[in-house]
Amino acid sequence: MRLFDFSLKLNGFEIDKAKKVLADIQGKTESDFKDYIEEQKKLILQHHLNYNPFYKTFGKAIDIENWNSIPIMTKRHLQQPIEKRLSQGYSTNNVYINKTSGSSGDPFIFAKDKWCHAMTWAQIMDRFSWYNIDFNSSKQARFYGIPLDRKGYTKERIKDLFSNRYRFSVFNLSDDAFDKVLYKFKAISFEFINGYTSPIVQFAKFLKRKNIVLKEICPSLKVCIVTSEMLFDLDRKLIKSQFGVPIVNEYGASELDLIAFETPNGDWRVNSDTLYIEIIDEKDKVLPYGEEGRVIITSLYNKAHPFIRYDIGDIGSLTLDSSERLPKLNSLLGRTNDIVILPSGKKAAGLTFYYITKSVIENDSNISEFVIEQATLDQFIITYASKTPLTDQKKSVITKEIEKYLEPNLSITFKRVDVLKRTKAGKLKQFISSL
CATH class of the missing domain: 3.40.50.12780 (ANL, N-terminal domain)
Structure with a gap:
């Protein structure tokens, strides 16, 4: 049927x-x-x-x-x-x-x-x-948000049932949660994965730490x-x-x-x-x-x-x-509202700014995720989730790289958190402008 x-x-x-x-x-x-x-x-x-x-x-x-x-x-x-x-x-x-x-x-x-x-x-x-x-x-493995109220949650689970999919929460990206995800991939013959990029990236990082290739434990994928x-x-x-x-x-x-x-x-x-x-x-x-x-x-x-x-x-x-x-x-x-506007008047796409930083930060496997906020014309806040804080040397390298691609005399502040805040839908907004 x-x-x-x-x-x-x-x-x-x-x-x-x-x-x-x-x-x-x-x-x-x-x-x-x-x-x-x-x-x-x-x-x-x-x-x-x-x-x-x-x-x-x-x-x-x-x-x-x-x-x-x-x-x-x-x-x-x-x-x-x-x-x-x-x-x-x-x-x-x-x-x-x-x-x-x-x-x-x-x-x-x-x-x-x-x-x-x-x-x-x-x-x-x-x-x-x-x-x-x-x-x-x-069978679909779905990495999406889900309403947390009882009515909304139940409705989405019923839709998932009729849609031949199993939904994984994107609100908990801990290793314990991913262990449970991995168990499901071993038990269910999923044919495709569909979902938000950032939680899927985090699952891939988890698999790398475990030295696991998903296709090998879920051959139907x-x-x-x-x-x-x-x-x-x-x-x-x-x-x-x-x-x-x-x-x-x-x-x-x-x-x-x-x-x-x-x-x-x-x-x-x-x-x-x-x-x-x-x-x-x-x-x-x-x-x-x-x-x-x-x-x-x-x-x-x-x-x-x-x-x-x-x-x-x-x-x-x-x-x-x-x-x-x-x-x-x-x-x-x-x-269009994710545009970096610099003191000199120069403009750049916010995700370009994010990409510059990403290439430096993620060489360090200590950092799991990060977001960037422009607070004022010359002030930027990099909020990151990690096991241990960034060293002063790493912060200096990141700051110099940003200034190299954008312009000098920018103020870069680093803020470490346990978990990054996502939207109600479960998405991660990588660049935020408060201008």
């Missing part, structure tokens, strides 16, 4: 039909695909201008024939009651409702109509099939798919060596869809089937392939709630050889 498909149908999501529609989209010729995108863009725009009171007000100056006349929508525009943002014919009783994690600093509740959500799942299942993963039969947090090259190498399977990078947003997924060839393929992606500059001008800017996304199927030219809050670029049909992500630098 295809239990996962059945659970989707039970909740009103026509997954079989969605799979067929997705296959038709993917089977289109180059010219037919371009026509499909243009038609779908106009259809979703016209729908919300006609039937969504919130969007009518938001987009009152839109010229239906000029896509660039559409204003950029941000998360802050959507921070009002969900009932005020739904299209006519939709209510909280007949849509899929969820909320964003708030990792961008602007959490909100969102909605998808049931057909849109079915298309989302068709897209996800299609991408995972590249690695011979079938949600109906492949095929692939590890990381999501929601940045995957650095050093971490990818570590996970791959300790898990013994391919590591796949996923980029998505709960309010939208799966945005990009790494192919077996190593390309980061953007979802152009159900989304329309643009990269724009600070003046909202669309940038050519290869140039970095804000990631703007249009959901082509969500009739319940508008996500049209929606600024997801990330900075990225598409490869020079991208096309409308096969766009590929070249870089993803992180959140």
Whole structure:
């Protein structure tokens, strides 16, 4: 029995039909695909201008024939009651409702109509099939957050049961907890791992300390798919060596869809089937392939709630050889609000700052995790979890490396803690700006 498909149908999501529609989209010729995108863009725009009171007000100056006349929508525009943002014919009783994690600093509740959500799942299942993963039969080891209240906890555990997955807590990353995780991998024939990058990295470090390759104790394991947090090259190498399977990078947003997924060839393929992606500059001008800017996304199927030219809050670029049909992500630098602003006026992506420090800190196996906070223009706090404190020599090396890549005369403070604070969803926010 295809239990996962059945659970989707039970909740009103026509997954079989969605799979067929997705296959038709993917089977289109180059010219037919371009026509499909243009038609779908106009259809979703016209729908919300006609039937969504919130969007009518938001987009009152839109010229239906000029896509660039559409204003950029941000998360802050959507921070009002969900009932005020739904299209006519939709209510909280007949849509899929969820909320964003708030990792961008602007959490909100969102909605998808049931057909849109079915298309989302068709897209996800299609991408995972590249690695011979079938949600109906492949057992998933899931490293995600989980609500700690009784009702929320029970609901997620039931969903896990129907989704053929076992969830590991990301709130306890101690060796004792990982010993229990390891036991489960010995007892259960997991086919894939899916979850937040940082706890998976910590599990890989645990395996390295134990001199264990996960594939050797769980031979059924095929692939590890990381999501929601940045995957650095050093971490990818570590996970791959300790898990013994391919590591796949996923980029998505709960309010939208799966945005990009790494192919077996190593390309980061953007979802152009159900989304329309643009990269724009600070003046909202669309940038050519290869140039970095804000990631703007249009959901082509969500009739319940508008996500049209929606600024997801990330900075990225598409490869020079991208096309409308096969766009590929070249870089993803992180959140637009995660920018380092230095006393000289120089700017840098926060994760670039994190990466500089990471290459130095993590040569010391004593450090398990760390985060960086910019308190003022010239003051930075590095909070780290470790068995023993950093030596003055190590602190000096880190400080010099930061100044080498950024600029001199910065104040770097080190703060040691037992456990780093995660978001309510269980994510680790690696760089925080308090400016």
